[in-house]
Every structure is written in structure tokens, then in C-alpha cells.
Amino acid sequence: MSNIINYLGMLCLVLSSNYFIASAQNTVPIETKNISEISSFGLLNNDDNIIFHHHLQLGGSIIQGDIFNDYFVSKIGLMFSAGYQYQITKAIGLATSIYIIESANTASVLYPAGQTSLTDPLYIQIGQYYRLSHSVNGTCNIVWNPFYETPADWSNLAVGIGIAGRSAGLLSIATRIKPDSQAVETRFTRQFALGGHAFLQYVIPLSTEIDLGFRAESQIFLPPISIIGERISLRSPPSSFSYTVPITLQSSNDIAIGALGVGVFLRLKF
Numbered sequence: 001m002s003n004i005i006n007y008l009g010m011l012c013l014v015l016s017s018n019y020f021i022a023s024a025q026n027t028v029p030i031e032t033k034n035i036s037e038i039s040s041f042g043l044l045n046n047d048d049n050i051i052f053h054h055h056l057q058l059g060g061s062i063i064q065g066d067i068f069n070d071y072f073v074s075k076i077g078l079m080f081s082a083g084y085q086y087q088i089t090k091a092i093g094l095a096t097s098i099y100i101i102e103s104a105n106t107a108s109v110l111y112p113a114g115q116t117s118l119t120d121p122l123y124i125q126i127g128q129y130y131r132l133s134h135s136v137n138g139t140c141n142i143v144w145n146p147f148y149e150t151p152a153d154w155s156n157l158a159v160g161i162g163i164a165g166r167s168a169g170l171l172s173i174a175t176r177i178k179p180d181s182q183a184v185e186t187r188f189t190r191q192f193a194l195g196g197h198a199f200l201q202y203v204i205p206l207s208t209e210i211d212l213g214f215r216a217e218s219q220i221f222l223p224p225i226s227i228i229g230e231r232i233s234l235r236s237p238p239s240s241f242s243y244t245v246p247i248t249l250q251s252s253n254d255i256a257i258g259a260l261g262v263g264v265f266l267r268l269k270f
Contacts, residue, residue, distance in 0.1 A: 052269035055085035055093070057213070059265025065219075066256045067133045067168065068103050069235035077103055079259055085143060093143040095160060099219075099259065101135040126177040133234060135168035137219060137258060139197040156203045156211075164197040164219050166258055170234050187236065189229040195221030195258065203267065211267040219258040 083097030109127040141162030147154040199217035
């Protein structure tokens with residue numbers, strides 16, 4: 001009787017072992033994915049699963065704007081910038097920047113001052129012109145990288161759009177010297193205005209934490225909301241040097257181009 005019981009026990013053990021082996025062979029393996037493959041909206045970096053949230057940058061641009069206008073021509077000049085960007089995802093970031101623009105111009109002009117009679121010599125009038133202007137602009141932008149999932153050549157392209165504000169001023173002094181008199185004209189204005197800022201940029205990685213960037217941008221400002229001094233445009237020449245009166249600010253069509261140009265910048269990521 002005991003032999004029969006032992007035989008039945010061994011038979012159950014063999015059948016159980018065969019069942020578990022068959023079950024293991026028919027089991028479908030669970031698919032595993034890399035964490036970078038299941039990240040949404042580029043929250044993680046595909047290279048090291050980490051995104052650099054903080055970006056610091058310094059740069060300079062060659063621009064044209066109303067700060068650089070003088071009596072003779074509308075000139076171009078330099079604009080320096082510093083900024084910080086918080087990268088929310090690989091596609092979206094928030095950036096704030098400060099821009100500094102300064103311009104100083106001098107000029108001298110000789111032109112006839114008239115004759116008392118045909119037999120008298122022609123008087124020459126000397127004009128001297130000094131112009132100093134500055135602008136400190138601040139911007140806040142949403143930065144969008146529409147190609148962050150594409151190959152590297154396109155993934156480094158980004159656009160930004162936002163608001164801007166500036167504090168700008170103009171001081172000009174014009175002196176007219178005649179043989180018998182001298183006249184001095186001084187004009188001063190300081191203004192605060194709001195506007196918009198847009199840019200297109202492309203960066204080239206120099207290392208894991210440092211990028212070299214190229215940017216085309218524009219800053220456009222509405223009529224000033226605060227003025228100290230004369231209500232004149234920042235591109236106004238002195239009346240002593242112009243055949244027209246200084247440009248007086250109106251309430252409707254005084255949209256000013258504060259900056260329009262291209263530049264480069266270095267960016268540190270951490």
C-alpha cells in the first residue's frame with residue numbers, strides 16, 4: 001500500500017514540474033522601454049535623461065534703431081545683451097533679457113550766413129552738433145523649439161515672442177556761430193514705452209554645457225506712456241540743423257523701431 005502511495009506522489013510531482021515548464025515556455029516577455037522613450041513633450045533629454053533647466057547668456061548685436069539716428073543719416077550701432085532662460089521642457093522655455101544701447105555723435109557744418117551788400121564779403125556760419133542718446137530695454141519672451149524631436153541640425157532652431165519695455169533718453173546741443181553772434185539750442189527728452197519683441201535663433205553646441213548662438217531680432221515700441229522733458233521723437237535732429245521742425249510725438253502714428261538686427265551670444269546651461 002505504501003508503494004502505491006509513493007508512486008502516486010512521484011507521479012504528481014512529475015506532472016507539476018511539466019506544467020510549470022510549459023507555462024514558462026508559453027509566457028510572453030514583458031516589453032521594457034527606455035525612460036527617454038516614454039518622456040512627453042521633451043521633458044527629458046534623450047542623451048542623458050536630464051534637461052538643463054537654467055540658461056545664462058551674454059551677447060552683442062549689430063542693429064538699426066531710432067537711438068542711432070542723427071541729422072545726416074540713420075546709422076547702425078551695437079547693442080549688448082544679457083539674459084536668463086528657464087527651460088520648462090525641451091520644447092518650451094521662458095526667457096527674460098536686458099539690452100543696453102548707447103550712441104554719441106558729433107558734427108560740424110559750414111554754410112553761408114549772408115551778405116549785407118554785394119560788395120561786402122560773404123559771411124560764413126559755423127554749426128556744431130552734439131548728440132547723446134541711450135536706451136535700456138527689458139524683454140520677457142516665450143521661447144518655442146518646434147523641431148525638438150527632429151535631427152540635431154533642426155532641433156537647435158527656436159523662435160521667441162513676447163513683450164518689451166524701455167527707458168530711453170536724448171540730449172542734443174547745437175551751436176550756431178556767426179561773425180557777430182552765437183546761438184545755442186539744447187533739446188532733452190526721457191521716455192518710457194512698452195512694445196513687443198520677437199526673435200529667431202539657432203545654437204551650435206560647443207560642449208555639453210556651452211552653446212554658441214546666432215539671433216535675428218526686432219523690438220518695436222508704442223508711443224511713450226511717460227515723458228520727461230520735450231515731447232519729441234528720439235530721432236529728432238536739432239532745429240538749427242534741419243530744414244524742418246523737430247519731430248513732435250503724436251498720439252497715433254509714433255511706433256518706433258527700437259532695434260532691428262542680428263547678433264551672436266554665448267549660453268551656459270546648468
